[in-house]
Amino acid sequence: MKKWRYVIKRLIRTIPIVIGVTLVTFLILHLTPGDPVRIMLGPYATAENMAALRAQYGLDQPLPMQYMTWIANITRGDLGTSIRYNRPVTELVKDRIGITLTLTLSGLFISVTLGSLLGILAALKQNSWVDYLCTFQAMFWISIPGFWLAIIFLYIFGLQLRWVPIAGLTGFVSIILPALTIGLQEEAWFARPMRAEMLGVLNEGYIKAARAKGVRYYKVVGKHALRNVMVPMITMLALRLPWVIAGSVVVEVVFAWGGMGSLLVNSVLARDYPVVQGALLIIALSVVAANLLADLVYSLIDPRIRVEGGKK
Amino acid sequence: MSEELRKEIANLKQKKTGQMYLTWLRFKRNRLSVIGLSFVVVVIFIAIFAPFLTPYEPFDTNPFRRLEGPSREHLLGTDELGRDLLTRLLYGSRIALQVGILIVLFEGFIGISFGLLAGYFGGWVDEIIMRLVDILRSFPVIILAMAIAGIMGQGLFNVVLAIGLVGWTTYARMVRGKILSIKESDYVEAAFATGESTVSVILRYILPNVLPTAIIMVCIMMPTALIASATLSFLGVGVQPPLPCWGSIAAAGRDYITRAPWISTTAGIFIMFTVLGFNFIGDGLRDAFDPTSKRN
């Protein structure tokens, strides 16, 4: 009973965020200094074309109306039509979302596991060489721009050494390099917080109490410490997800994979605003959904959250 | 107030200024932060004295000497338009630093203001601002900034605006958190209990405690700002060629990666050098201001 109350509370909290996200996505378009229609069609647009486009996109309506229409369309699954390809945005996205999803998830996986492992080990062997290595490599990786790492990796491992195929998503092996590019960069953002959290947990009373009970050290760590460290781990995950997505977009561009990321970038450059709006919306909503999921998982792990029904 | 009490308070006030000095000492002790500081100093130096460090101009094209490798004449070779790469990279530091600082200041202004409001007033002001933060954080910063910059049009200023409009959330949260913890601390409660005015409390207790956080944040946000602006330039948004921005140099270099790998590589190294410097400093500052937090 109480668990459901938390779930519902959490869902209700999500609503204003979703609305806000749609608002932001919608309003961005209108940031253009000039006439969006003219920009979309380019300098050779005729008055008729512009009028037609305006009517088609309802751009002659007052702003709130436009927003409402847009929302109504979205709920029906219509994200608009691409100007460049003249195809529904949803179709374009559907074709490419698989690649982006694969990249994001594999990058996330590598970063979480690698980062957590390093962080936890560093905490367990505080001030040892493992600890210093962890901190140092973390600082190293966060100082590298993602696109540069991607270029370097592409060059060395893909072109020069030819260890991995690079042309596209052709199988498991082809993911390794891009996933590593994203993952190595991101794990640095996990390693140090995880280390700090683990140190904090290891200092808690229940760890000492468990040892006083006679629980073996490795079980103390594996059962008690790990479980308590999972909550901040999930927090980190939800926090870094937007960055991992950004990372996968960059990687898509560098490796020239045809995913949603490159679609988005190309559409921005080509002024294909409906696609930009649609892709942005999907990305943002995914992040919101992921955050919701994270909060729900919390309530499974930490019994205190179920009762309070609120964020810590 | 008794004489003893007066003396104690004077003593404490002295300690406060001594605190800054102590912090500086701790900072100096940390080898990495000193190294970081030297990196940044080098970059600033390059930015200021770029014209004196190279005989070339960053915009001088030379179609007969395109994509040359490193040589005695061109220490890092030339790019796809025949321009001396080293020169462009050196001048690039100006853009990088300018953009970085502007972004950090802009973000900082918005973020700290919002953080202050949210932390101090609480209630529905806090709620609204936090919802705004949640909404913005649902978008990957670079992606939203790219969209905004792309739509607003080319130009460095738009890059700053775009990143700044999106990236202030981290500032806001940090400042809000710090203020909340100060607000609830015992000494503030005591100050209010002894009848101090709100303004006095803000000036004497809240601001001095938030200041270190703000300073640290500038150093910590600089790397993200640098990488974000470089990434945006790399993606083709914002910086107009032929401006020598490190990110766009790397982007141009990518097309010639097999023929002239040094272009993208060196551009990235410059970025990394600068970012590493700020990261070391930021880390060192964090430790210096609060040595109890991270290690041990």
Place this chain on the structure above:
Amino acid sequence: MEELLKIENLQVSFSTEEGPVEALDGVELTIRQGTFHGLIGETGCGKSVTGQAILGLLDNNARIRGGRILYREKDLLKLSSRQMGRTIRGKEIAMIFQDPGSSLNPLFTIKNQIEEAICMFRKVPREKREGLILEALKQVKLPDAENLMYRYPHQLSGGMKQRVMIAMMLACRPQLLIADEPTTALDVSIQAQFIKVLKELKDNLNLTILYITHDLAVISELCDYVSVMYAGRIVEDLSMRDLFKNPRHPYTTKLVNSVLGANTTLDQLEEIPGSVPRLINPPKGCRFHPRCEEAIAVCNREVPLLKEVKADHSVACHRR
């Protein structure tokens, strides 16, 4: 009576930013089987450190400089951490800590955590486990044990949590239980309940306890023997009766006289001038001498050793 645990000349120091701190400087303690032995002293005198040292649960920056801890003729200090975990902790010697709130893992049920203790050293088939847990909970007089098992720590009050801790440690069936200030964080009324439970356990199970506290009143209710600790050393070791009738060390006397009794008047209350020394730079010789009215020249030079003045009564003082 048989000696269960004997600490000989234990020396422990901590390495801190300001230098090494000699937390324990030659602690001597003997715990007899089947008794409640109190270890009393002010905050910072090293009593918790003593308790933790027995089980090898000291912090990472602690160094054991010397001494022996004999448990049934075995020197615990010679055992590795692994051996301690395997043979001593939980099995022979168990410990409960000051803050019950933080001694229980908030993410696991009570049942889960007691089960852990039960199954640590013996194989208990699943069907029997619940019964044993219920028995342990009932032993400490916890109400509604059947439902309590499935609760989480944050759903219990402080007093209940502390009783769960006893239940958990008892489930291990240890020979010696070390209680490190178990009631300091509890209300007085809960304290009374807790003490009552302990007394019953003493009668029913022939339990041996090392009870560490700064509260004389609690010790007077529970303990048979008392060791008085000051600034890292044991200054007096005596039976309960002697503590109130015949304390011999100046510090002990002052301690006893500074406790409020039902009939004490304000001018009868004594206070000890000065304050506890910082152990980064302890006084030379007897560590209490700066605050002692009876101090003489030798007190500043030589460390007084614990000498037996009569049966079951030892004092560390140059003037006794």
